[in-house]
Amino acid sequence: MCGIAGVVSQNPVNQLIYDALLLLQHRGQDAAGIATNQGNKFYMHKANGLVRDVFRTRNMRSLLGNMGIGQCRYPTAGSSSEEEAQPFYVNAPFGITLAHNGNLTNWEQLKIEMFRNDRRHINTNSDSEVLLNVLAHEIQQATLGYSLDPAALFKAVASLHRRVRGSYAVVAQIAGFGLLAFRDPYGIRPLCLGVNETDAGTEYLVASESVALEGLGFRFVRDVIPGEAIFIDVDGNMTSQQCADNPVLNPCAFEFVYLARPDSVIDGASVYHSRLKMGEYLADKIKREFSTGDIDVVMPIPDSARPSTIELALKLNLDYREGFIKNRYIGRTFLMPGQAIRRKSVRQKLNAIGSEFKGKSVLLVDDSIVRGTTSREIVQMARDAGARRVIFASAAPPVKFPNVYGIDMPTRSELIAYGRTDEEVCREITADALVYQDLDALKRSISDANPSIRQFEASCFDGNYVTGDISRDYLDRIEYARGNPEPANDDMVRSQLNLSLAPAD
The missing domain is CATH 3.40.50.2020 (Rossmann fold)
Structure with a gap:
């Protein structure tokens, strides 16, 4: 469970992202990170701890640029080590940073595919790093021989939807180009869009909950719908497209029970x-x-x-x-x-x-x-x-x-x-x-x-996993991993997934 935010503005965004993460702190108290972009260069700082403890004045001053993303994290995959704090970064193609809320159910298999087929190295056991590399690979495939434009990004997200399973709400930035945000085809984890008119121009904020928008003076525009991708370029031009074949809204019922702040509205339903x-x-x-x-x-x-x-x-x-x-100074038990x-x-x-x-x-x-x-x-x-x-x-x-x-x-x-x-x-x-x-x-x-919400992701109550890929063997495997926290090496993962070690054709 995490809180994510992404901003495009004509003004410096470091303070805005920091304030958004404070408003989303209830979603993750383990680590926090911000990555900003100025020209073709990224600036990043992340560490374990609460938002207020991770970022000091010297860190904030180093986060230059009018575009950026941030995350506050509670780990549900990988580990709580500082190296798995987000955002994550890859240098090719173009330079991409990404922050993710959710959990990929097929990340182990994707990690092997990255190694065997896509020739990409994954350095951690974080499913978010896997997701970033899938996105990077698909953007690279979509732009071979073509320029980078929104159509290519939407094509890449559509390919990602076909490969990735599980829940994911994502904000990603491409150096010197713009901010990309998208949501899984089931809409399990929340994501919404807000705008703010300033003297310098229109600011856009994408965040996990509407409370982050309202608390910063942004006007709530709408939720990102399941399967949709939104792109906002560095000049503030926004385009969007449905990228999934059969999107169906299944919001997580536990968001309304416990996770979300009561003053948030998720998919048109007031949590309060x-x-x-x-x-x-x-x-x-x-x-x-x-x-x-x-x-x-x-x-x-x-x-x-x-x-x-x-x-x-x-x-x-x-x-x-x-x-x-x-005692409000003790975290959620x-x-x-x-x-x-x-x-x-x-x-x-x-x-x-x-x-x-x-x-x-x-x-x-x-x-x-x-x-x-x-x-x-x-x-x-x-x-x-x-x-x-x-x-x-x-x-x-x-x-x-x-x-x-x-x-x-x-x-x-x-x-x-x-x-x-x-x-x-x-x-x-x-x-x-x-x-x-x-x-x-x-x-x-x-x-x-x-009333328009008719289906839910309520697997923790009824055992019905909406993505359709969760077996007893899968549950046994994650339970074994939880009881044996030492990270599995790649040979073990391949063996568990019954994947051939032979080179790809």
Whole structure:
């Protein structure tokens, strides 16, 4: 999961990209990077850490130019080493830098193809470096004997769509030429376009979420549609084209549950209003399954669950209280590596107000339950604060399957709901009762905000992988890789993929 931004302006863009990444910081807290372009030269700085820590005054001054891209990263493929921070760069053809949000499901096979057929060297285990080299190769093929123009770029993106599988929202810049942005044919990861009129001319900003546009004074124009490519040249001329054969919008449902900021609008659906609806539908289920007279107070687990909890309390006519106070200087525990670190961070991140719990039957509402570590700690905190009874509710359905499209929940064994009934999960988190949102209700919550969205990428809930290329063997392989973090050498990868080592014809 990452946040990406790309800017074309008639003014220096370093500060603008930095500010956009601050607004997208919730999407990735592991690393950050910016690459700008002036004339035919790129300027780049990237490192591990939060945006505010990666970029110092000396770094910002070195980022020259009126065009640039940036990314804040949380790794879901490759590793968290600094060498895999983005953007990535290749010098041929023309010079290209790229930043990517998503996860390629066939990146290992593509890496071998790059070696065998395209004669391109991949230096890391990052799927984003693979994606950049696929794009570079296809641009090279599209421009053989022809000049570089938007038509050639769109042809290259169309070829990329035919080769690449998985989720990808991309911003890339070509030295001295312009900014290219595109989205996978399923529209799994979000990407949107904004404009700003200045005295020097029109500025364009492409970003992962609309909040980055609005926070910087840009007018939201539209979402990049699935399969579409947009090109903005250095003079500010924009063209676009559909580059996929059969694009179908399948936005990630988990974006609306947890990942996106509530003040964002994704594919025409307000994240905030979707979360309100999640609370409304969850209240309906609680009415059916519980006697609300057994509940004294409703409390959110800050912050993502707050809109759902407010609506749920109103619908059930129950008192709403803030029982947990959040330390905002602790990162998201869902995004932290290692169970022990997450468990410790829960206590550092949340503190219970004892008077709100003492002697009460409390309904706690969280956005989702993934590994269960956080939920178990929160239930115990409520009991330690004096709660007489703890009922736990999830605004999302049970997370039972790995997400392979860019969210860090890759192994079944880490998911508390995998292979367990709701009653068994309830015992694991030590709650007195547990209620999950129904999947149909979750989908309805988003469709209510935009009725034109009819299909979703909801594989972590239903095991239905929309790209159609995820097998049990694939899931076994990524689980093995997670349990054995030493990078596999190319011979191992080829062996796993059952690819011939013979030279290409």
